[in-house]
Amino acid sequence: MRLVVFAGTTRTAEIDGLSAAGADPEAMVHTPSADAEILEYGAPVRAPVVPVSPTGCPTPAVVTRAVRELADFETTVVDAGLAEPTAAPTVTVGARPGEDVREEDPVPTAPGAFAAARQFGRRLPDDEVVVAETIPGGTTTALGVLTALGEERGVSSSLPDNPIERKREVVADALDASGLDPGDAAGDPRLALRKVGDPVLASAAGFVAGAARSGTRVTLAGGTQLVAVAALARHAGLDSALSLATTRFVADDPAVDLRSAGADFDLDVTVTDPGFDGTDHPATARYAAGEAKEGVGMGGALALADREGVPMARVREEVRSVYDELVEGEDGPG
Amino acid sequence: MRLVVFAGTTRTAEIDGLSAAGADPEAMVHTPSADAEILEYGAPVRAPVVPVSPTGCPTPAVVTRAVRELADFETTVVDAGLAEPTAAPTVTVGARPGEDVREEDPVPTAPGAFAAARQFGRRLPDDEVVVAETIPGGTTTALGVLTALGEERGVSSSLPDNPIERKREVVADALDASGLDPGDAAGDPRLALRKVGDPVLASAAGFVAGAARSGTRVTLAGGTQLVAVAALARHAGLDSALSLATTRFVADDPAVDLRSAGADFDLDVTVTDPGFDGTDHPATARYAAGEAKEGVGMGGALALADREGVPMARVREEVRSVYDELVEGEDGPG
Numbered sequence: 001m002r003l004v005v006f007a008g009t010t011r012t013a014e015i016d017g018l019s020a021a022g023a024d025p026e027a028m029v030h031t032p033s034a035d036a037e038i039l040e041y042g043a044p045v046r047a048p049v050v051p052v053s054p055t056g057c058p059t060p061a062v063v064t065r066a067v068r069e070l071a072d073f074e075t076t077v078v079d080a081g082l083a084e085p086t087a088a089p090t091v092t093v094g095a096r097p098g099e100d101v102r103e104e105d106p107v108p109t110a111p112g113a114f115a116a117a118r119q120f121g122r123r124l125p126d127d128e129v130v131v132a133e134t135i136p137g138g139t140t141t142a143l144g145v146l147t148a149l150g151e152e153r154g155v156s157s158s159l160p161d162n163p164i165e166r167k168r169e170v171v172a173d174a175l176d177a178s179g180l181d182p183g184d185a186a187g188d189p190r191l192a193l194r195k196v197g198d199p200v201l202a203s204a205a206g207f208v209a210g211a212a213r214s215g216t217r218v219t220l221a222g223g224t225q226l227v228a229v230a231a232l233a234r235h236a237g238l239d240s241a242l243s244l245a246t247t248r249f250v251a252d253d254p255a256v257d258l259r260s261a262g263a264d265f266d267l268d269v270t271v272t273d274p275g276f277d278g279t280d281h282p283a284t285a286r287y288a289a290g291e292a293k294e295g296v297g298m299g300g301a302l303a304l305a306d307r308e309g310v311p312m313a314r315v316r317e318e319v320r321s322v323y324d325e326l327v328e329g330e331d332g333p334g
Numbered sequence: 335m336r337l338v339v340f341a342g343t344t345r346t347a348e349i350d351g352l353s354a355a356g357a358d359p360e361a362m363v364h365t366p367s368a369d370a371e372i373l374e375y376g377a378p379v380r381a382p383v384v385p386v387s388p389t390g391c392p393t394p395a396v397v398t399r400a401v402r403e404l405a406d407f408e409t410t411v412v413d414a415g416l417a418e419p420t421a422a423p424t425v426t427v428g429a430r431p432g433e434d435v436r437e438e439d440p441v442p443t444a445p446g447a448f449a450a451a452r453q454f455g456r457r458l459p460d461d462e463v464v465v466a467e468t469i470p471g472g473t474t475t476a477l478g479v480l481t482a483l484g485e486e487r488g489v490s491s492s493l494p495d496n497p498i499e500r501k502r503e504v505v506a507d508a509l510d511a512s513g514l515d516p517g518d519a520a521g522d523p524r525l526a527l528r529k530v531g532d533p534v535l536a537s538a539a540g541f542v543a544g545a546a547r548s549g550t551r552v553t554l555a556g557g558t559q560l561v562a563v564a565a566l567a568r569h570a571g572l573d574s575a576l577s578l579a580t581t582r583f584v585a586d587d588p589a590v591d592l593r594s595a596g597a598d599f600d601l602d603v604t605v606t607d608p609g610f611d612g613t614d615h616p617a618t619a620r621y622a623a624g625e626a627k628e629g630v631g632m633g634g635a636l637a638l639a640d641r642e643g644v645p646m647a648r649v650r651e652e653v654r655s656v657y658d659e660l661v662e663g664e665d666g667p668g
Contacts, residue, residue, distance in 0.1 A: 040410070045457045076374070076423050087454050089410050089423035120421050123379045 001073040001304070002124070003064070003221070003297050004207065005039060005132045007032035007090070008081030010098035010106070010198040013137025015170060017163050027051070028136045029083050035061040035134040035296050036077040036088035039068070043326055046087035050326055053158075057286030058323055060298035061134065063274065066318035067301035071308045073130070078120075078207070080113065080135075081199030093117045093206075095199035101144050101174035107202060110193035114206035121210030128217040130245070130304070131208055132297030133225050135200040142228035144171045144196030150183030151231045151264070154255040155224040160290035162255045171196065189232040201225065205232035212240040219243040220267070221300020223250035223293060227258075230265040242266065246299035248273040249287060272302035274319075275312045283323035284316060335407040335638070336458075337398070337555070337631050338541065339373060339466045341366035341424070342415030344432035344440070344532040347471025349504060351497050361385070362470045363417050369395040369468040369630050370411040370422035373402070377660055380421035384660055387492075391620030392657055394632035395468065397608065400652035401635035405642045407464070412454075412541070414447065414469075415533030427451045427540075429533035435478050435508035441536060444527035448540035455544030462551040464579070464638070465542055466631030467559050469534040476562035478505045478530030484517030485565045485598070488589040489558040494624035496589050505530065523566040535559065539566035546574040553577040554601070555634020557584035557627060561592075564599040576600065580633035582607040583621060606636035608653075609646045617657035618650060 013019050013028055027049045034047035038061040044050060051059035068075060079090035083097040095113035099106035121129075135141075139155045146152055157163065175181065178195035185192035193202040208229055212218045220226035223246050230242055244258075244267040251258050251271040262269040276284040286292065305315050347353050347362055361383045368381035372395040378384055385393035402409060413424035417431040429447035433440035455463075469475075473489045480486055491497065509515065512529035519526035527536040542563055546552045554560035557580050564576055578592075578601040585592050585605040596603040610618040620626065639649050 041459055043459050045454065045459070078423075085426065087425060087457070089412075089425045091421060091423045092419070120379065123421070125375055125377050125379070 001128050002126045003073055003075045003130045003132060003300065004078060005075065005134060005297055006078045006080040006200045006204040007036050007134045008095060008097065008198065008200040009083040009135060010137050010141055011100040012140050012170065017166055018140050019136045019158055031059065031136050032134040033082055033084045033086035035059055036086045036090065038062065038065050038326065039075055039077065039296065040088040042322060046085055053291060055286055055291060056282045057291040058283055060292055060295040062283060062322050062326065063298045063319050064296045064301040066322045067305045067315060069318055070310045070314060071304050073304060078117065078203055080203035091120065093120060093203050095203050098198040101141055101196050102170065102177050104177050105194065107194050107197055107199055109199060110197060110202035111190045113199055113203045114190055114193065117203040117206035118210035121207040122214045124211060124216065126216060129211055130219045130221045130297060130300040131204055131229065132221040132300060133200050133204060134296045135198055138198060138200060138225045140167045140170055141196065141198040141201060142225045143167050144174050145192045145201055145228045146231055147171050147182045148175065148180055148185035148192035148196050149231055149235050150186045152182060153261060154257060156250050156253045156256050156293055158292050164255055187235055189235045193232065201228055201232065204229045205236065208233045209236045209238050212238055212242060219245050219300055221245050221297040222295065224256055227261045227265065230267055234265050241268065243268040243270065245270040245272065245303035247294050247302065249290060249293035253293065270303050272299055272306055274302055274315060281320050283320050335462050336460045337407055337409045337464045337466060337634065338412060339409065339468060339631055340412045340414040340534045340538040341370050341468045342429060342431065342532065342534040343417040343469060344471050344475055345434040346474050346504065351500055352474050353470045353492055365393065365470050366468040367416050367418045367420035369393055370420045370424065372396065372399050372660065373409055373411065373630060374422040376656060380419055387625060389620055389625060390616045391625040392617055392660065393630065394626055394628060395630040396617060396656050396660065397632045397653050398630045398635040400656045401639045401649060403652055404644045404648060405638050407638060412451065412537055414537035425454065427454060427537050429537050432532040435475055435530050436504065436511050438511050439528065441528050441531055441533055443533060444531060444536035445524045447533055447537045448524055448527065451537040451540035452544035455541040456548045458545060458550065460550060463545055464553045464555045464631060464634040465538055465563065466555040466634060467534050467538060468630045469532055472532060472534060472559045474501045474504055475530065475532040475535060476559045477501050478508050479526045479535055479562045480565055481505050481516045482509065482514055482519035482526035482530050483565055483569050484520045486516060487595060488591060490584050490587045490590050490627055492626050498589055521569055523569045527566065535562055535566065538563045539570065542567045543570045543572050546572055546576060553579050553634055555579050555631040556629065558590055561595045561599065564601055568599050575602065577602040577604065579604040579606065579637035581628050581636065583624060583627035587627065604637050606633060606640055608636055608649060615654050617654050
């Protein structure tokens, strides 16, 4: 079992008010690089930030790392358009950072990354993979891709108060800039990815198409961004079985209809609850308030913990321990 | 515990008769990329070759991968000058493939890679690391570096019949081309690395200096190339404890005096014997004949297996199983 995390960036994240993935816009561009290091080493090594939101909510990489300490799986990070260096080992698929989707051609590397990641997925000898993402601003590009495919539906947010109207405006501007109407990219996932998507969606969708077609069992670990990956894979003609594992925080989001997404894209959906309600540790309390919700394979990691019989109380304990290690020597959040 | 493998290339390997690390010169340039994939995934994924020598001796990556399936350690591959793509995740330190050491300035990225790898080593949160290499032609550049530092001593070979005179000629030409006499680079490891070394030695030596100085326990896993790494770290002023773990095949090599190397560079030396003598499986028999000997952390992996109480018979069984998986679908060696 291998967790494959696609880490990248889009300048769409710099649009005011879209994302909580990082304390501030300057730090946010480092978040995927830091997430990769937290996943692989337990702490940032080269990245100059610890991704903690202004309210003190840590990156979900903390939860995934905690589960990795308790359950038995490999992790592999794919450089799906990182803008800042990382000391984590990464697989190369030729992806470059995405531009603001309101540009005319924001992700020119999308078709190449899709193809390279598809080949990587096809050749990887694992029997089972879990696919995850880390990209600030990624729910907006997910909405862009879904809209371009003609699959418009709600998307989640890393903010408790989802700026969905703002996202719709951005997506409308993005389609305009590319001369596309909603649905114009149906059956053409690479067009959607290049014009209104991001390099993480491009790499992850290619990987899923390649892995699933070669007989590897694929679980999409995440929220609406992974629903967009499923939609892209379906529009690429994939008809193999796919699973989706996410957290209760996404499932409880009124902006998201996981049941219909599961039905439309033929996904076997698993929802896990890490039991963060009623906790008062900074590592977990903000999740219960609806912040962050998902990312870096958190839902998939929790599902793996569950499958291996690791009690959620043990996971929470390890989450606190990873978090405490992480902020040790830092000024701390808030 | 983390095994950190430095994977790279030098065009010195293209000089006739120096190396057995690959079936033929065209395939040899892919060996480190394939080794990284075998270590991480158990099989080549993107590399178009299975590194097996003309006589059928498989790359020592097979042994290290086998132990990784049985013992508990993480692996990280550093891109220390790969010339061909790999699907394995790699850490970037700015190293580029090395040119033939008989050029005037064969490794211009050596000082930068040394510095970047040193910082990586310093910041890595692990308590203990094991350092390994994969680079065809690497014993010749090791001899070059040792000579430039004024530490000339015998070096081992991946060939049963060590072409040591040929290596000495190449090193003499290399020193000439750079206007250096033996010993001219004493106390200046970066000069030795840049002028007569390779990007793997540069990255590994920087990493060892950084990791050891920050209090991480360091074991050098390999033969004479790792002795060169120790010499470089000592000439960089490192006085922390260092261990060296290698195989009986290196220790038995009359060209190598491990005891004096251990004394000169203050190394705590461990030698392991995987018990390949008398075996007739292609995965192991050629090792008993003195081929390959070491590489990709084989000796260090065997020492870890020993420390964790994994019986060598179990290791041999797993080596055969990794090998059989590897050549499945291939024409097979010989």
